[in-house]
Amino acid sequence: MTAAYRELEARFARHAAIGEAASMLHWDMSAMMPTGGSGARAEQLAALKRVCHDILTAPETADLIAAAGEGTALDAWQAANLREMRRAWVHATALDGALVEAMVRTCAASEMAWRAARPANDFAAVKPHLEAVLRLVREVGQAKGERLGCLPYDALLDEYEPGGRAARIDPVFDDLAAFLPGFIARALESQAARPAPLPLDGPFPVATQRELALRLMRALGFDFDHGRLDTSLHPFCGGVPDDVRITTRYDEADFSRTLMGVLHETGHALYERGLPVAWRRQPVGSARGMSVHESQSLLVEMQVCRGRPFLEFAAPLFRAAFGQDGPAWSAENLHRRAIRVARSFIRVDADEATYPAHVILRYRLERALIAGDLTVADLPGAWNDGMKTLLGVAPPDDRRGCLQDIHWYDGAWGYFPTYTMGAMTAAQLFDAAARALPELPAAIRRGDFAPLLGWLRREVHGRASLLETDDLLTVATGRPLDPGVFKAHLERRYISDI
Amino acid sequence: MTAAYRELEARFARHAAIGEAASMLHWDMSAMMPTGGSGARAEQLAALKRVCHDILTAPETADLIAAAGEGTALDAWQAANLREMRRAWVHATALDGALVEAMVRTCAASEMAWRAARPANDFAAVKPHLEAVLRLVREVGQAKGERLGCLPYDALLDEYEPGGRAARIDPVFDDLAAFLPGFIARALESQAARPAPLPLDGPFPVATQRELALRLMRALGFDFDHGRLDTSLHPFCGGVPDDVRITTRYDEADFSRTLMGVLHETGHALYERGLPVAWRRQPVGSARGMSVHESQSLLVEMQVCRGRPFLEFAAPLFRAAFGQDGPAWSAENLHRRAIRVARSFIRVDADEATYPAHVILRYRLERALIAGDLTVADLPGAWNDGMKTLLGVAPPDDRRGCLQDIHWYDGAWGYFPTYTMGAMTAAQLFDAAARALPELPAAIRRGDFAPLLGWLRREVHGRASLLETDDLLTVATGRPLDPGVFKAHLERRYISDI
Incomplete structure (x- = not known):
C-alpha cells in the first residue's frame, strides 16, 4: 500500500464526512426545519457541496489517484476502494464549472415551474423548462460518456447505478x-x-x-x-x-x-x-x-x-x-x-x-x-x-x-x-x-x-x-x-x- | 470598496455557512441524535471545523485582508466587518497546528476524566489533566496575546468577549x-x-x-x-x-x-x-x-x-x-x-x-x-x-x-x-x-x-x-x-x- 493510497483514504474520509453532514441537514430539512429556515439551509448545503467538489477536483486528487495504483499490492477491498474513488473523481471532473452551474440553475427553475404546472395540468407551461433541462442533461451525458467510455444515457445511469x-x-x-x-x-x-x-x-x-x-x-x-x-x-x-x-x-x-x-x-x-x-x-x-x-x-x-x-x-x-x-x-x-x-x-x-x-x-x-x-x-x-x-x-x-x-x-x-x-x-x-x-x-x-x-x-x-x-x-x-x-x-x- | 473586500465577503460567507452547518449538527446532537451516532457525528464536526480553519488560514485570506483596507472607502458596516474578519483571522492564525491539536486531545481527555471525577468527588484524579490543560491554555494565551497585543488572560477572554x-x-x-x-x-x-x-x-x-x-x-x-x-x-x-x-x-x-x-x-x-x-x-x-x-x-x-x-x-x-x-x-x-x-x-x-x-x-x-x-x-x-x-x-x-x-x-x-x-x-x-x-x-x-x-x-x-x-x-x-x-x-x- 502506497503513501498515495493512504493519503487518498484520508481525503475521501474528509469528503465523506462532509457528505454525511449534508445528509443530516437534508434529513433535518424534511423532518424538523421550520419553513423560514430554508434560505439559510440552502446556503449551508451549497457551501458543503462546493467543499466536496473542491476536494475531488483538486489537482492533488488526480495526482494521488494516478500514483495510488502504480505497482503496489492493494488487497481486494483497497483495490475496489481505489476503483470507486476513481469513479467518483471521473464524475466530479467530467463537467466544467459553467455546465454544473447551468444545471443547478436550470433544474431549480424547472422544478419550480413543474410544481405549478402539475396541479394546473399545464404541460405547455413547463415544456420550455423541460427542453432546457434536456439540452443540458444531454450535454452532461455526452461529457461524462466521453470520460467513462460509454453512451450518454449510460453515463447518466452510472450516477445512480455505477x-x-x-x-x-x-x-x-x-x-x-x-x-x-x-x-x-x-x-x-x-x-x-x-x-x-x-x-x-x-x-x-x-x-x-x-x-x-x-x-x-x-x-x-x-x-x-x-x-x-x-x-x-x-x-x-x-x-x-x-x-x-x-x-x-x-x-x-x-x-x-x-x-x-x-x-x-x-x-x-x-x-x-x-x-x-x-x-x-x-x-x-x-x-x-x-x-x-x-x-x-x-x-x-x-x-x-x-x-x-x-x-x-x-x-x-x-x-x-x-x-x-x-x-x-x-x-x-x-x-x-x-x-x-x-x-x-x-x-x-x-x-x-x-x-x-x-x-x-x-x-x-x-x-x-x-x-x-x-x-x-x-x-x-x-x-x-x-x-x-x-x-x-x-x-x-x-x-x-x-x-x-x-x-x-x-x-x-x-x-x-x-x-x-x-x-x-x-x-x-x-x-x-x-x-x-x-x-x-x-x-x-x-x-x-x-x-x-x-x-x-x-x-x-x-x-x-x-x-x-x-x-x-x-x-x-x-x-x-x-x-x-x-x-x-x-x-x-x-x-x-x- | 475593493475587489479584495468583496472577495473577503464571499470567503467569510462560505466560512459562516459551514459554521452554520456545524451549529445545526450540534443542536441535533443534543436534541435528536441517538447515542450510537456520536462517533460519526464527531467525524462530521471535525471535518467541518478543519474546512473552516483552512479557509481562515489560507495564504490568500491574509493577502486579501491586507489589501481590503488599503486606501479604499468602506462604509461603517463594511469597515466593522473588516475589523471582525481580521479578529477572526488573528485568532485562527495565532496558533500553530501542533498546539491546536494538543489542545483538542488534552481537553477531550481532561473532560472525560472530569466526568468521572466529579460524581466521585475525586479532584486528585483529574488534577494532572487540569494541569496539562492549564499549561496549554497558558501557551495559547501567550501566543494570541502576542498577536493581539494584550496579556495572555485578555487574549483568552477575547475569544468569548471580543x-x-x-x-x-x-x-x-x-x-x-x-x-x-x-x-x-x-x-x-x-x-x-x-x-x-x-x-x-x-x-x-x-x-x-x-x-x-x-x-x-x-x-x-x-x-x-x-x-x-x-x-x-x-x-x-x-x-x-x-x-x-x-x-x-x-x-x-x-x-x-x-x-x-x-x-x-x-x-x-x-x-x-x-x-x-x-x-x-x-x-x-x-x-x-x-x-x-x-x-x-x-x-x-x-x-x-x-x-x-x-x-x-x-x-x-x-x-x-x-x-x-x-x-x-x-x-x-x-x-x-x-x-x-x-x-x-x-x-x-x-x-x-x-x-x-x-x-x-x-x-x-x-x-x-x-x-x-x-x-x-x-x-x-x-x-x-x-x-x-x-x-x-x-x-x-x-x-x-x-x-x-x-x-x-x-x-x-x-x-x-x-x-x-x-x-x-x-x-x-x-x-x-x-x-x-x-x-x-x-x-x-x-x-x-x-x-x-x-x-x-x-x-x-x-x-x-x-x-x-x-x-x-x-x-x-x-x-x-x-x-x-x-x-x-x-x-x-x-x-x-x-
Missing part, C-alpha cells in the same frame, strides 16, 4: 414488457374470481400507528441506538450508517399504507446500517447503487411484509393495537388487501404487479429523449401511447400522465430503471435466501427476522461496494440478474395464490 | 465584590422578615408545561416559522438566526424552573433572530459577544420575567393551564418564589443575587492560574477560601466546589466573567428601555412585549457587531457599563421590595 448500462437493461425490460400485459390481465381475472377483501374500519390514531411501526421496525432489526423514525411529507431513508433516519407520514383512515411505507424504509435502513464498519466513510464502504438499495427496501416490503407468513405474525399485533377483531382482521384478509392489483395512472400508488410497467414506460421514453429520437413536444402523446400498450389504460390528462413525477423536471435522468431492477433483484435475493434458509417462512411467521437479516448482512450489506452490481448478485445467488425469478414470484403470488 | 480586557473588568468586579457580602446578608434579612412563599402542588404534566412554554415564547415574540423548542439534557439556544433552536428539560415536580429556563433561552433566541438580515453570514452580522448575548437572556429572564408585571400577566395563564387556584397561585406569591435568595454551593442553581459571587470567585481564580500566581494543587483551598469571603459558606467537598463546572476542564478559560458582565449589561439596558418607554410595565402586565422587543431590535439586536461592546452599551444607554445600575436593581428588588 457500472449500469442500457445494453444490460434492455433485454431484461424487453422480456418483462412482453410478459406484463398478459400477466396483468390474468392477475386481474384471478383476483376477480375470488371474493373482494373486507374493508378495515378506522379511524386509526396516529400515536397507535407509530407504536406499531416502532414495534415492527424493532422486530425486523432496526437499531434505535443508531436511528430514529420521524414524520415528513415524503417518506424517505436518510442520515448515515451509524445514525439512520427514516420518516413516514400518517393517514388516520389507512394505517397499512403508513406501515408498508415504514417497512420499505426499514429495508433501506437495514442496508445502510449493515455496511461494513471497517470501511465507514470510504467509497468502497458505501451502498452499491440504487438498484441494490431499492432491492433491500422491496425485499422487506414486497417479498416479506406483503406475504402470508409476515401477516400471520403481524395480524395479532394489528388487532391488539387497534382493539379490533373479526374476519376483516385475519391474516388472510390483510394479505388479500396487501396484494390487490389494479391498473392505474400514478406510479407511486401502483401495486407490485403493475409498477414495472410504469417504470419501463419511463425508461423507454427517457432513452428516446436523450438519444434525440423523441422531442419534448411529442412526450405527452408518446406517454399515453406507451401506457395503452403496457398497461392498457391511458391517462385522461397530463397531470396523471407525463407531469406526475418530479425526476425529469429536476434533472434526475437515468434513475427510473433502478426501481424495477431493484424489484427483480429483491425477488432473486429473497429466493436465494429462502433456499439457503429452509426454516425462513416459519421464522418470519413467529416474528424472528434474525436468520434473514444475518443472510442479508453476509451476502449483501457487508459487501458494500466491494463488487460490481452484477458480481454481487452472482456471488449471492449463483447467477446474474434473471427476470425469470421475478416473473415466477408474480405468478406464484398473483395467479397460483401460493 | 475586545474584552481584564483591566475593564477588574474595577467593576472589585466594586461588586465589595458590595455583595453585605448586600446578600441584608437581602436574606429582608426576606426572613416576610412570610415564606406558599408551595405549589404538582405534579405538572410535561405536555402542559410545553404548551405553556410555547404560549409564553409566542407572547415574547419568538417566531415559530424561524425556530423550534425541543428537549435536551442541558438547555441551550442553538441553530442559526433564521432557524433558532432552543431546548429545555422538564421536571414534573417543578414547572417554574422549566419555564424560566425557556424564557432565558428565548432571550438568546430573540437576539439571534434580530440580527440584521443584510449582514447574514458576515462577521459584522454576528452577535456582539458572550456578555451581550447573556445580557439578552438575562434581560428577559431576570429583568422581565421574574418581575411583578410579567407575573401578573403570566399567573392567570399558569392557573388555567394547570387547573389550579388559590393564594399560592397569585402573582405576588409567584413573584416571591421567583426572587428567593439563598447562599448555595452550586453556581447553576444560584439565584440572581448570589450568582455574581460565584462568577467573581471563578474569574479571580482563573486569572491567578493563568498568571502563575496560583497552582492547580492549591485550587481547592483557594476555592473554599474565596467562597467563604464572597458568599459566607464553604462547600463540604470538591464535588460542590472546584469540580462543579465543566469550563476549565474542557479548555474554556476566560468565559466566566461574561455571565456577570451580562447580568449587569441586562440591568443597564432594561433601565434604559424603561426610561425610553414609560408605558413598559403596563405593556408587560397585559402581555404586550412588542415595545420592549422593538427597542431591543433597534438598540442592540440590529446593531450586531457594528460597534465594540462598550460603544454599543454607550450608544444604547448613554454611558459605558455602570455597576451602579445593577446594584440599584438588586436593592430595589431584594431590599426595598419594589
